[in-house]
Amino acid sequence: xxxxxxxxxxxxxxxxxxxxxxxxxxxxxxxxxxxxxxxxxxxxxxxxxxxxxxxxxxxxxxxxxxxxxxxxxxxxxxxxxxxxxxxxxxxxxxxxxxxxxxxxxxxxxxxxxxxxxxxxxxxxxxxxxxxxxxxxxxxxxxxxxxxxxxxxxxxxxxxxxxxxxxxxxxxxxxxxxxxxxxxxxxxxxxxxxxxxxxxxxxxxxxxxxxxxxxxxxxxxxxxxxxxxxxxxxxxxxxxxxxxxxxxxxxxxxxxxxxxxxxxxxxxxxxxxxxxxxxxxxxxxxxxxxxxxxxxxxxxxxxxxxxxxxxxxxxxxxxxxxxxxxx
Ligand code: ADE
Ligand code: ZN
Numbered sequence: 001x002x003x004x005x006x007x008x009x010x011x012x013x014x015x016x017x018x019x020x021x022x023x024x025x026x027x028x029x030x031x032x033x034x035x036x037x038x039x040x041x042x043x044x045x046x047x048x049x050x051x052x053x054x055x056x057x058x059x060x061x062x063x064x065x066x067x068x069x070x071x072x073x074x075x076x077x078x079x080x081x082x083x084x085x086x087x088x089x090x091x092x093x094x095x096x097x098x099x100x101x102x103x104x105x106x107x108x109x110x111x112x113x114x115x116x117x118x119x120x121x122x123x124x125x126x127x128x129x130x131x132x133x134x135x136x137x138x139x140x141x142x143x144x145x146x147x148x149x150x151x152x153x154x155x156x157x158x159x160x161x162x163x164x165x166x167x168x169x170x171x172x173x174x175x176x177x178x179x180x181x182x183x184x185x186x187x188x189x190x191x192x193x194x195x196x197x198x199x200x201x202x203x204x205x206x207x208x209x210x211x212x213x214x215x216x217x218x219x220x221x222x223x224x225x226x227x228x229x230x231x232x233x234x235x236x237x238x239x240x241x242x243x244x245x246x247x248x249x250x251x252x253x254x255x256x257x258x259x260x261x262x263x264x265x266x267x268x269x270x271x272x273x274x275x276x277x278x279x280x281x282x283x284x285x286x287x288x289x290x291x292x293x294x295x296x297x298x299x300x301x302x303x304x305x306x307x308x309x310x311x312x313x314x315x316x317x318x319x320x321x322x323x324x325x326x
Contacts, residue, residue: 007290007304013094013311014087014275014286016219016242018138018168019118020067020100021278022083031069031078039069051281056200056251057170059281067103076117084125086279090287096134096316097122098166101151102143111154119161134316136194138166139182141174148182156189163316164192166219167209171201176208183213192216192316194242198223199252203230210239216319217242222252225261231268240271240314245293246284247277257296266306273311 025047032039041047053059070076080097087095097118104114118135125131137155139148155162165186167179176183176195183193197209199220206224209215210233221241224230234241243262248254254261265272274293279285284292293299312318 003294008287011091011093012286013315014092015096015273016275018098018278022280023066024280028069031075035071037069053250059251073113073117076114077121080118080121088129090285092286094132098136098138100138102140115158134163136164136166137162138168140169141167142170152186167195171199175205176213180212194219203227235269242275243272244275244277245289246282250282257292260293262293263297263299266303271310273314274307
């Protein structure tokens with residue numbers, strides 16, 4: 001109980017959150033009505049009932065369907081503002097947000113509409129709530145290299161609003177190597193880089209993310225624990241991992257939170273952080289993710305502080321500062 005007061009009151013950072021994954025069913029219905037879109041669900045309860053996933057692809061199918069209600073700049077603003085309001089209530093002071101432009105441009109919504117709506121909310125989030133933020137544009141890995149290059153091209157005229165590029169969507173069968181050239185071009189253009197790897201995919205994909213994509217931070221990375229040499233390398237390179245407990249519970253085969261690897265990662269000396277991934281789909285934001293692991297894993301105040309410290313240290317704001325000091 002004491003620990004709960006500690007982590008809820010603690011200023012927090014979030015480094016792994018897909019803004020489209022923060023679309024709560026209530027807002028989904030509101031936007032569907034506003035845009036005259038017919039949803040395949042009658043009620044908010046029906047939507048929540050459909051959120052019963054057995055793997056990543058199961059979730060992604062519903063996630064891409066859900067984002068179909070986002071049409072106008074105001075929709076993207078409202079989505080982002082709802083997220084910022086929620087996390088302000090949880091003492092999150094800095095957030096690094098993923099967005100999936102291809103999930104929108106492929107439906108005829110322009111890149112400008114997406115980035116303008118999200119960015120306007122983020123600017124207001126700083127003014128109104130004092131929440132600092134960064135934006136990370138993800139490439140959908142189930143789509144082609146060419147499509148990723150076309151997306152990178154569109155991002156270039158918005159470089160002032162986007163700090164980094166990432167890689168998400170269906171992991172198995174879409175290894176990081178598929179995007180080696182796109183990431184090289186993105187890094188050349190000055191973007192930082194992250195990638196989802198080792199969420200469902202094998203340790204080899206984590207090696208590829210490190211060696212071929214030259215990532216600055218690793219998203220998930222759970223399956224790296226299967227390879228001792230890889231763990232040692234992540235420790236030596238001080239590579240941060242953005243771990244998402246409730247997401248792993250719903251998608252990645254962690255069926256009992258007492259088996260979740262987060263505490264083990266910290267005890268091994270890995271720079272793990274705690275994040276919500278897709279909070280509207282997996283049952284919670286930052287505090288709920290802390291709640292999901294702290295007691296089941298017997299975590300201490302020191303573990304919680306380590307997560308907070310790692311989040312600050314692994315933030316792109318810190319990464320940029322360290323690069324400038326070199
Ligand atoms: N897109 C949104 N959430 C994701 C996740 N957990 N893994 C891969 N792609 C995603
Ligand atoms: Zn994710």
